[in-house]
Amino acid sequence: MKARAFDYVRPHxxxxxxxxxxxxxxxxxxxxxxxxLVPALALRLQAPALLIDIARLEELHxxxxxxxxxxIGAATRHFEILNSGLVRTHAPLLSKAASFVAxxxxxxxxxxxxxxxxxxxxxxxxxxxLALGAEIEIASLAGNRSVAAADFFLGLYETALQPGEMIRxxxxxxxxxxxxxxxxxxxxxxxxxxxxxSGINAEIDNGRIERIRIVFLAVGSTPVQAKNVENLLIGNCxxxxxxxxxxxxxxxxxxxxxxxxxxxxxRMHLARVLLGRLLGRLEATP
Amino acid sequence: xxxRIAIALTINGEIVEAxxxxxxxxxxxxxxxxQLTGTHTGCEMGVCGACLVLIDDRPVHACxxxxxxxxxxxxxxxxxxxxxxxxxxxQKAFHERNALQCGFCxxxxxxxxxxxxxxxxVPSREEIRDTLSGNYCRCTGYEAIVDxxxxxxxxxxxxxxxxxx
Numbered sequence: 313m314k315a316r317a318f319d320y321v322r323p324h325x326x327x328x329x330x331x332x333x334x335x336x337x338x339x340x341x342x343x344x345x346x347x348x349l350v351p352a353l354a355l356r357l358q359a360p361a362l363l364i365d366i367a368r369l370e371e372l373h374x375x376x377x378x379x380x381x382x383x384i385g386a387a388t389r390h391f392e393i394l395n396s397g398l399v400r401t402h403a404p405l406l407s408k409a410a411s412f413v414a415x416x417x418x419x420x421x422x423x424x425x426x427x428x429x430x431x432x433x434x435x436x437x438x439x440x441x442l443a444l445g446a447e448i449e450i451a452s453l454a455g456n457r458s459v460a461a462a463d464f465f466l467g468l469y470e471t472a473l474q475p476g477e478m479i480r481x482x483x484x485x486x487x488x489x490x491x492x493x494x495x496x497x498x499x500x501x502x503x504x505x506x507x508x509x510s511g512i513n514a515e516i517d518n519g520r521i522e523r524i525r526i527v528f529l530a531v532g533s534t535p536v537q538a539k540n541v542e543n544l545l546i547g548n549c550x551x552x553x554x555x556x557x558x559x560x561x562x563x564x565x566x567x568x569x570x571x572x573x574x575x576x577x578x579r580m581h582l583a584r585v586l587l588g589r590l591l592g593r594l595e596a597t598p
Numbered sequence: 599x600x601x602r603i604a605i606a607l608t609i610n611g612e613i614v615e616a617x618x619x620x621x622x623x624x625x626x627x628x629x630x631x632x633q634l635t636g637t638h639t640g641c642e643m644g645v646c647g648a649c650l651v652l653i654d655d656r657p658v659h660a661c662x663x664x665x666x667x668x669x670x671x672x673x674x675x676x677x678x679x680x681x682x683x684x685x686x687x688x689q690k691a692f693h694e695r696n697a698l699q700c701g702f703c704x705x706x707x708x709x710x711x712x713x714x715x716x717x718x719x720v721p722s723r724e725e726i727r728d729t730l731s732g733n734y735c736r737c738t739g740y741e742a743i744v745d746x747x748x749x750x751x752x753x754x755x756x757x758x759x760x761x762x763x
Contacts, residue, residue: 367667391656417658
């Protein structure tokens, strides 16, 4: 349960960090919060020769509103998301999801960008980045590029990041007066990985759903968008009857895995329950 | 390759300079190099909460940090909190309510409680349980721990109210 020996550097800029990775011939890992990487090192699931500590890089920190976007620096810690008034106003879905992220002590160290880069399918922030239609700003020696969340999560712990690339920031379209959202998850113990989780972000005008994104977590190898349900809801007003129909339609969107504790049918059932609850309590932006 | 790295940090109010191997976790550094054995090693993977310390006044897992990452930080361990009497009332409440049996989890429990009560508010029992969700206790069943933290929060607020009056 101890990490293999490695070298450690703390570069002074993103550029320097990218260069350090290139110089290590790929046998390196970036560390920010380390809340998933350190256990992986201790279990020797990963054993890079070099750790590049990017947690203190000023350019990776900070929350700011730029035009109609909220920019979240990659090294912003989970507790900062949870406590931020800026996030509450401009990305209330992230505020709601943040209290479900792990335990308080993990939230004090873990970073937003780190969570996305890891792409754990049971994690809240990757799924909610997809629900919000976020753009992920990626730094590499070849130059910066931007990838939509919909094109970022490719598989189990697999993202569009190429070796050596680093998330610099995440851009989230800011909420408007017509934005409504809800988040919840079902877990055996508070703070444990969710059996099923979901978040909804919608634009509603006079009760009529104009746009809606419904994303589930812990139901597959990536966050899963319930597109059939979304298409059913768009253009309509929410009624108990429509919510029931949405719950029936959900089967077309999800094909959750089963295990000994949670059979697939139970997970599907929980997802339907969750969808009904969330549609019934979409909240306006504060 | 893998040379030791010089770090300087504040531990329990004292400035400490040391040479550490990058792979040394903060837990091992505190326990073995600093002889501060109140920080316990349980799961060593961020689940059990026995290794919580304060970094810049926030509870974090010392097992999920390498000592090199704490360079320049202000670290406080259970020994520090105890000696400056920051949690004397919590410790008393834990004792009186039998909120510990074997005591292995207690330093971590006290760290989480310290973090929760530092806002000065009286948390709900649900909030206390939420805060303790990252601390495992295999003896007490948690009820007594929640009681002790809740009582301390109320006592602190009563003291404040009396002082204001």
